[in-house]
Structures are given as structure tokens and as C-alpha cells.
Amino acid sequence: MNNPMSPNPQRRLLVIGIDGATYDLLDPMIEHGLLPNLAALMKRGFRAGLRSTIPPNSAAAWATFMTGKNPGRHGVLRFQATRPTNDLGTEFRPGAYTFFNSDSVAGRRVWDVIGATGKRVAVMNVPMTYPPGPINGIMITGLLTPPGAKDFTWPPEFAASLEGYQIEQPLATMGYSRAADRELIRSSLEILEQQGETALRLLAREPWDFFFVCFTGTDRIQHRLWNHLERIKDEGGRMRDEATRNRRAADEDIEDAEFFRENLERYYGLLDATIGRLVEAAGEQANCIVLSDHGFGPAPQRAVYRRALARQLGLEAGEGAGGFYGLRAWLERHGILSGDRVRRFLVGARLRRVLSRLTRLALRKEQEAWRSSRAYLVILHKYIGGIGINLAPSDPEYETLRQSLMARLTDVRDPDSGEPIIAAVWRREEIYHGPRIEVCPDVVFRLDVRYGLAHGESPGGSLVTPKAFRSRGIHRDEGILVVAGPDVVHAACDKFFRIEDATATALYLLDTPIPTDMDGQAIVEALTSGYRASHAVRLEHVAEESPSATMAAARWRSIADEEAVAEQLRHWGYLD
Numbered sequence: 001m002n003n004p005m006s007p008n009p010q011r012r013l014l015v016i017g018i019d020g021a022t023y024d025l026l027d028p029m030i031e032h033g034l035l036p037n038l039a040a041l042m043k044r045g046f047r048a049g050l051r052s053t054i055p056p057n058s059a060a061a062w063a064t065f066m067t068g069k070n071p072g073r074h075g076v077l078r079f080q081a082t083r084p085t086n087d088l089g090t091e092f093r094p095g096a097y098t099f100f101n102s103d104s105v106a107g108r109r110v111w112d113v114i115g116a117t118g119k120r121v122a123v124m125n126v127p128m129t130y131p132p133g134p135i136n137g138i139m140i141t142g143l144l145t146p147p148g149a150k151d152f153t154w155p156p157e158f159a160a161s162l163e164g165y166q167i168e169q170p171l172a173t174m175g176y177s178r179a180a181d182r183e184l185i186r187s188s189l190e191i192l193e194q195q196g197e198t199a200l201r202l203l204a205r206e207p208w209d210f211f212f213v214c215f216t217g218t219d220r221i222q223h224r225l226w227n228h229l230e231r232i233k234d235e236g237g238r239m240r241d242e243a244t245r246n247r248r249a250a251d252e253d254i255e256d257a258e259f260f261r262e263n264l265e266r267y268y269g270l271l272d273a274t275i276g277r278l279v280e281a282a283g284e285q286a287n288c289i290v291l292s293d294h295g296f297g298p299a300p301q302r303a304v305y306r307r308a309l310a311r312q313l314g315l316e317a318g319e320g321a322g323g324f325y326g327l328r329a330w331l332e333r334h335g336i337l338s339g340d341r342v343r344r345f346l347v348g349a350r351l352r353r354v355l356s357r358l359t360r361l362a363l364r365k366e367q368e369a370w371r372s373s374r375a376y377l378v379i380l381h382k383y384i385g386g387i388g389i390n391l392a393p394s395d396p397e398y399e400t401l402r403q404s405l406m407a408r409l410t411d412v413r414d415p416d417s418g419e420p421i422i423a424a425v426w427r428r429e430e431i432y433h434g435p436r437i438e439v440c441p442d443v444v445f446r447l448d449v450r451y452g453l454a455h456g457e458s459p460g461g462s463l464v465t466p467k468a469f470r471s472r473g474i475h476r477d478e479g480i481l482v483v484a485g486p487d488v489v490h491a492a493c494d495k496f497f498r499i500e501d502a503t504a505t506a507l508y509l510l511d512t513p514i515p516t517d518m519d520g521q522a523i524v525e526a527l528t529s530g531y532r533a534s535h536a537v538r539l540e541h542v543a544e545e546s547p548s549a550t551m552a553a554a555r556w557r558s559i560a561d562e563e564a565v566a567e568q569l570r571h572w573g574y575l576d
């Protein structure tokens with residue numbers, strides 16, 4: 001409650017999410033003078049490392065930030081379910097695995113906890129927030145909003161004032177070609193500008209105590225253009241001269257390198273300027289948190305193929321995309337048809353019906369295989385995999401089977417070098433806890449960073465082959481966390497905090513009690529002694545959910561919407 005006698009008057013909190021931001025890129029850019037606003041924020045605030053979720057993907061990590069809970073409580077490990085849906089229904093589904101949306105994330109959101117105390121909230125572009133529901137303020141949903149959806153705001157009528165608003169990059173930018181790469185950076189700039197202006201307008205116009213805006217273009221850009229970013233990182237402004245001097249390189253390459261250097265610097269510069277304007281507009285009395293959901297780094301050079309790995313582990317079933325997507329992916333991978341042409345070609349109604357039938361057959365076969373197998377392999381992220389066991393943990397054979405699978409995983413070696421491929425193997429209860437732990441695979445493992453998991457079968461069926469993944473950059477576990485404002489100390493801290501700790505810190509900074517079913521803990525060392533002396537960390541006692549709590553089903557308006565979202569994720573390489 002507002003207390004005029006308090007030595008610390010009621011503060012507001014601005015949270016800015018930068019999808020995939022990493023110090024590995026930002027620090028060199030700051031050194032080159034490209035990000036003056038972020039540099040200033042870090043200098044006057046508290047800067048630390050952020051530990052993402054396992055797996056470090058946007059779905060799991062943002063779900064953890066918005067709930068303050070680990071995936072064992074909120075139930076989301078990736079963009080789609082980790083077990084095939086039991087009932088494929090009568091309509092065509094994009095895969096055997098239901099795609100998630102905000103319905104699938106269990107638990108109260110941080111903005112609901114804040115809103116319940118009477119404070120006003122504004123939430124913009126956060127992944128996994130579609131479809132929106134009632135909140136004490138306004139919302140524009142983020143990634144996983146079906147392209148063209150009209151119901152992307154709360155309150156619903158708010159959408160009418162956002163004519164032409166773009167939530168994500170159009171699919172046209174998502175082919176894999178020089179032209180598509182250029183289009184990606186062009187449209188990213190346009191979207192960032194539009195979202196930045198919208199955020200500034202809402203920040204000035206709406207009453208708010210908690211304002212949370214997420215910028216996700218960084219993730220798309222880093223996936224696709226990491227090679228160009230590496231050059232900026234390493235060479236900064238020197239590149240232009242070197243490229244011009246070095247006429248041995250093809251003119252086209254020089255032109256390309258120049259184009260991307262210029263436009264990527266423009267993109268990160270605009271992002272920095274937007275952050276600067278938002279922080280300034282929030283005012284000196286507002287505290288501010290800038291965080292990413294995970295970090296980024298170069299893609300691995302070697303692929304570990306799912307089917308060969310499953311064979312080596314003695315597993316029969318694994319996940320597969322099925323006929324329609326399998327065929328299309330194969331055509332695209334072999335350069336026979338580009339994405340757009342394939343789409344036009346395959347949407348022919350009759351052909352699509354045939355493929356749909358084939359897909360259903362493939363999916364049914366996969367479900368049968370899954371049901372009849374004792375254990376199955378699941379890819380959670382490029383370098384995180386899991387094994388689900390089709391036995392109850394109380395079954396006398398469960399632990400024996402699990403131990404033997406874990407031992408086999410530890411033994412997996414690169415046939416060329418003889419070196420181990422798998423860097424860590426966990427029982428699920430070592431990393432997850434909570435009522436939805438059953439949705440987590442029974443065993444989770446992490447590959448050495450030099451390897452990435454690939455779907456399907458390698459040419460020749462070998463376990464490992466050199467591979468140029470379509471994504472030049474992939475996620476890393478370590479993200480960024482910067483807290484600044486009147487109640488924050490000036491310090492650079494080399495510790496890592498969990499992403500859910502940032503959630504608890506947000507609540508503490510708003511003097512809001514932290515629900516006891518949240519896993520995060522407020523980072524008190526980031527705050528001034530004055531703030532800590534006048535504000536105790538308060539807890540709100542919440543009854544634990546029963547461990548049998550089931551997953552909420554994602555309610556899509558239509559299969560077509562779910563399919564459109566799946567297609568977007570597939571084109572961005574998130575389902576590779």
C-alpha cells in the first residue's frame with residue numbers, strides 16, 4: 001500500500017526482456033561504443049549473470065520468468081508437449097505433439113500477483129502469453145500468437161488501436177538464403193521501431209506500476225546471422241577498412257559483410273536507444289530490470305543423429321515429424337524446393353488431403369510405437385535431450401532401467417575421436433521438482449557444446465557427422481541480468497542468478513509478497529541497505545498443489561491456428 005510516510009515512496013518497475021542477449025556479444029559492442037545506454041545502465045546498476053532453465057529455450061525460460069517457478073511446476077519444457085497427445089482427434093494436427101500456448105503454462109503470472117495487490121500492469125510481446133486473459137492493466141501478446149490473429153490484446157478492444165502492429169517476423173523472411181537474410185534484418189528493424197514506439201506511447205499514456213516489454217528480434221537475428229555478429233564482436237569498426245583493403249575476397253562477400261555490419265550495428269543501436277528512451281521515460285523514481293531468457297553462442301559443427309542415438313541406447317521409438325512435414329523438410333533440406341514454393345505446391349487441396357492422411361497414419365504408427373516401447377528419446381533443445389520411461393516410478397523395474405540408460409548415455413562416444421559426447425546426465429528429480437514433474441523426461445542429458453542433436457537419420461546411419469546447422473548461432477545457458485534504479489546498488493557481480501530469482505526480485509522491488517510456491521528468491525544483495533532496512537522480504541503463503549496436477553490443455557481457436565504457429569517455429573529452425 002502507498003505510505004506517504006515511508007522513506008521509500010512507492011516505486012514503479014520497468015522490466016525489459018531482450019531475447020537471447022549475452023554479454024559475449026554486448027560487452028564487445030559496448031567496448032566499440034555501440035551501446036551507450038546499456039553501458040550506462042550497467043555502470044550505475046547491478047550487473048550479474050543469469051542462469052537459464054534446462055533446456056534453455058524461450059518457451060521454458062520465459063514461462064519460468066513469468067511464474068517464478070521451475071518447469072516441474074509450470075510444466076513447459078519446450079514449444080510443444082514432450083509426449084504424443086493421446087487423441088489425434090478427427091482433424092489434421094501439425095504433429096503428434098500438441099503445441100503449447102499460454103493455457104499450457106501452469107501457475108500465477110508475476111503480473112497477476114502484482115495486479116492482485118491493486119497495482120496496474122502493462123505486458124508487451126512476452127512469448128507464451130497468447131491467448132490473453134483478464135489482467136489489471138493491458139497486454140499485447142507475444143511469440144506463439146497465430147499470424148493474423150485479432151485477439152492478441154487485453155482488453156480485447158485495445159487491439160483496434162494497434163492497426164498494423166507486428167508481433168513477429170513474417171514467414172517470408174524465413175527462407176535460408178542471402179536475400180532472406182537481408183529481408184530478416186530489414187523487417188527486424190521495422191518491427192523493433194514499431195514496438196519501441198508503441199512501448200513508449202503506452203508507457204507515457206497508461207497508468208502502470210509494472211511495465212514489462214520483451215524484444216525478441218535479437219533471438220531471430222542471432223540464430224541466423226551469428227557469423228556476421230562474430231565479426232562485429234571481434235573487429236568492431238575496423239572491418240570496413242580491412243574489407244576494402246582485402247580485395248582478394250569476392251566483391252559480393254565484401255558487399256554482404258558491409259551490408260550486415262551496417263544493418264546489425266543499426267539494429268543493436270536502435271535497441272539500445274529504445275532501452276535508453278524507455279528508462280528515461282519511466283523516470284528517475286522507477287527501478288528497472290533488463291534480462292534475457294538465455295544466452296547465445298556459435299552453432300556446433302557436429303551433429304548427433306536421433307535415430308542412431310536411440311539405437312545405441314537400445315530404444316525403439318522417438319519423436320518424428322511425420323509424413324507431411326517429413327516430406328516437406330526433406331525437399332527443403334535437399335534444396336529441391338524453397339519454403340514458399342513447397343507451401344504453394346502442397347496447399348493444393350487434393351494433394352494436401354492425401355498427405356494429411358499419410359501423416360495421420362505416420363502419427364498413429366508413432367503413437368503405437370511410443371506406447372509399446374519401454375523408453376523413448378526426446379529432443380528438448382539443440383544440446384539437451386531426454387529419455388521418457390513408460391513405467392511408473394513405483395514399478396520395481398523403473399530404477400534399474402533408468403540406471404542402465406544413464407550408464408549407456410555416459411558411454412556414448414564420438415566414433416572419430418573416441419571422446420565422450422554427453423557432458424552431463426541427470427535424473428529428472430535432480431533438476432526439476434513440483435506437481436508437474438511427470439511431464440519432464442525421466443532422464444535429462446546435455447551434449448558437449450561441440451555437438452548438436454539432429455532429427456532423423458544421418459546419411460549412412462552413422463551416429464555423428466560433421467554438419468552445418470541452418471542456425472549459425474544457438475542458445476547458451478548464460479544470459480544477462482541488469483538491475484538499476486534508486487533502490488539498487490552499483491556493483492558488477494560475477495555470480496549467476498536463476499531466471500526465477502529475477503521474478504522474485506521484481507516482486508520485492510514492488511514491495512509485493514512473494515508466493516511461497518515460487519522457486520525464485522529475491523536478489524537482496526542487488527538492493528541498497530536503505531531499501532532492505534525499510535522493506536522486509538514478505539511472503540504470501542500458498543498451498544502446494546497436489547503432485548497429481550495435470551497439464552492444462554492449450555486451447556487453440558482452430559487447428560489452422562496451431563498449424564500456423566507450428567509453421568512459424570519450424571521456419572525459424574526451433575523445431576530442427
Ligand SMILES: [Zn+2]
Nearest residue numbers: 019020058293
Ligand atoms: Zn529466447
